[in-house]
Amino acid sequence: MSGLARDAAAFKTALHRQDYTSWHSQPPGLQPQQPPAPAGDDSKKKKRPKSSTSILLDSSAFGPADTGTGTNVNTQLVYLVNHLKQNGNPMRLQDLAILTNTPVDVDKVLLEKFKAHDRVIHDPKTDLYSYRHDFNVRNKAALLTEIQRQTRKGGGLSVRTLKESWKEAPQAIEELEKEGEVYVTRTLKDGQMRMVFWNEVKPTEEQGGMPVEKEFHDLWHGLEVPNDVDLLKALASEGLQATASAAPNVKPGAARKKGKKSAPRQRQVRITNTHLKGTIDLSRDYVAPGAAPK
Known part of the structure; x- marks a missing residue:
């Protein structure tokens, strides 16, 4: 037998003795198929219910229950x-x-x-x-008294603060406003009441305070302010002239031309060695012999 034949026989013998069960490339064995269950038997289809005790957690392990108000x-x-x-x-x-x-x-x-x-x-x-609220208000009369007291001090009252003291305060303030007893300031965005003041001038014919008629109101807001050129022409036609604006008060020497630097000021020398006056000019810088000039 030649050498090639002996090698082939030894390879076949080793191949038959090899265990393939631990190889990843070994395909899994075929599982024996189970016969299908009868149509009327549903016992195998039903799963066993899980016990509820296996999924419940002990709440005591997470500390005391949250009461919403804390424990502090x-x-x-x-x-x-x-x-x-x-x-x-x-x-x-x-x-x-x-x-x-x-x-x-x-x-x-x-x-x-x-x-x-x-x-x-x-x-x-x-x-x-x-x-204890900021204001002890429970009716319309007490509300007006509090508004009068605060206005005499030089200020108004916040409608929000009054509402916290008395929930019906906004409705009472609107009634007082219609009666002309108070002034109310409102927000520009949504017109909500902001501050309330006492109206010291009652709306009467003698004392005034009556609302302006709509005709004069429309005439006032219908006026248009002319531009500068037309305004000057209108003044000139009437023999008038616009007032000149006051010139800015500029100190002399403050305004300087751009690009030019001012000359350096001469530094005054203070002479302290008065006993040498007349012999040495102390205002000059002297250089010692052999020393380099600064």
């Missing part, structure tokens, strides 16, 4: 004061604790801070708590 005393105090402000009416402490979900009725520290707040009013007779 100062945060709970803010919720209490804001709720008292929005409610607008006196409230019991127990009702505040329930509505704000805060322990103000059992927590002594929180209760002391709540009572000591500068915006909280406690009535010991009724044991009710209310919010």
Whole structure:
């Protein structure tokens, strides 16, 4: 047998003894096909329901539940004061604790801070708590009195602040405006009321303050201001002239020509060695022999 034949026989023997099960290129074996289930048997199609206990998480592992008002005393105090402000009416402490979900009725520290707040009013007779607004206004007459008091001081009142003290304040201000009792400033964008002032001059025929008739109102706004050229011509035709604008007050020597530099000023030399006066000219710079000039 030749050498080539022996090599071929040895390769075939090694090939038969090789294990292909661990090779990635080995195709997977064919799975035996299961017979289809009968049409009427649906037991194998139904999946086993997952247990609900396997997906529920223990909420205690994530800390206490969020009550919306937090656990800090100062945060709970803010919720209490804001709720008292929005409610607008006196409230019991127990009702505040329930509505704000805060322990103000059992927590002594929180209760002391709540009572000591500068915006909280406690009535010991009724044991009710209310919010202290900037203005104690509850009707139209009291509103006008407060507006008069503030206007005499030299200022007006913010409509937003009055609304916080009394919810019906905007409607009352509009009625007072129609009656001529107050002046109201509004925003340019949407015309919302901004500030209110007391009208000291009542709209009467004797004292004035009556609205201008629409005819004169239209005539006033229909006037057009001429341009500069036409205005000068109109003045000249009447024998008038425009006033000259005042010339700017410019100090002498302030205006200088561009591109030219001013000459350096002569520096005055202060002579201190008065005993050498007459022998040496101290205003000159002397150079020592052999020294290079500066």
